[in-house]
Amino acid sequence: MTGPIADAVDALMWQAFGLMLVIVVPVIALTLFIAWRYRASGGSGTHQPDWDHSRAVEITVWGIPVLMIAILATWVWEKTHALDPYKVLPGAKPLQIEAIALDWKWLFIYPELNIGTVNELAFPVGQPVTFRITSEVAMNSFMIPALGGQIYAMAGMETKLNLQANETGTMQGRNMQFSGDGFAGQTFEALSMSQDDFEAWVSKVQDSDTPLDHATFAEVRKPSVDAPVRYFSTVPPDFFSKRVAHFMGMEHEMMHGTKAANE
Structure with missing residues (x-):
């Protein structure tokens, strides 16, 4: 740990x-x-039948x-x-990362850096990280065992988790909630890096030829087992919040439609 x-x-x-x-x-x-x-057979203890x-x-x-x-x-x-998972850790300004659970992969968005990845997560060693977590599919559970903490990801809802790595290295993260056929392969690499290595990693992601637009997301969102790592050079503004609101809007429309039908 x-x-x-x-x-x-x-x-x-x-x-x-x-x-x-x-x-x-x-x-x-x-x-x-x-x-x-x-x-x-020969014990030395005293027999006391009336003791109660x-x-x-x-x-x-x-x-x-x-x-x-x-x-x-x-x-x-x-x-x-x-150890409240919503409590921001003391120290430097936290790195903001948004995690979206898919079937059967994880999409990570760095809103301050305007980049995204699939099944690879990187952060500087010693810097607190604040995760915003949701799901596009069934309930998942986000966890990086080496860093501690586990929190659920649910469609239309946002949860948070604050973690920090004190050593550089590669750790495994995964979904801890059974979610179907590809559950066993729904893992990702969490890379704790020096600041220089992290900046080089960011530059590598930014050099990708693929932006995360709605067409790309529709492709990424399709179920796949043992999905490879992918990089996205840009991400639409407030992409995470809009995905959460998308499900909240669907719930509102369903409730509104039911009410209208009853009327």
Whole structure:
């Protein structure tokens, strides 16, 4: 894992694991001890047939788990708010990237750079990234496991995710929500680069001969399995917002048509 979100999640998992060992290890040890001490063939434990209650045992078997749950709940509550996916990460101005889930590929748009890609995502190391995420098809779930975080993508709706990479390298991103025949191949490369390498990558995308216009998008939108990486030199203004509004408009038209039909 690499990045502040991934590091925080990793730390929380190890904290929870360590805390649970406080219960698990003694329980396993005591189980073995009691089985040996009170064994039928010569155990040294005292047989007390009239014993039915011990306040010390009750406090131990109920009090310790309640305390552990309270500690875990506090940690999770704090991290849930601290790691809110909509919360912009501190530091430099975030790079804005818009992600649109398709069958079975991802379309990425860089609105500030006026470029787009299919199944390849790049960003400078150490710079926060703010994702706006939606879907053109069935529900998907966007995730780059090495950076942490997972958030759903739904048609006609926008969700957000803020991530950052602290090391350069190539990571895999994917759709985590089953979405049909091409689900297994719906992956993309996430490239964490130095600033110079990122600027060179942007220049390479801008040199592409293909703009992302409505005709190109209609082609890209068609279902395809294991789609290759594609670059788009320009993107129409507010393309992402218009795709979200497109589905909202369809819903409005359907509701309006139903109402008119009823009238």
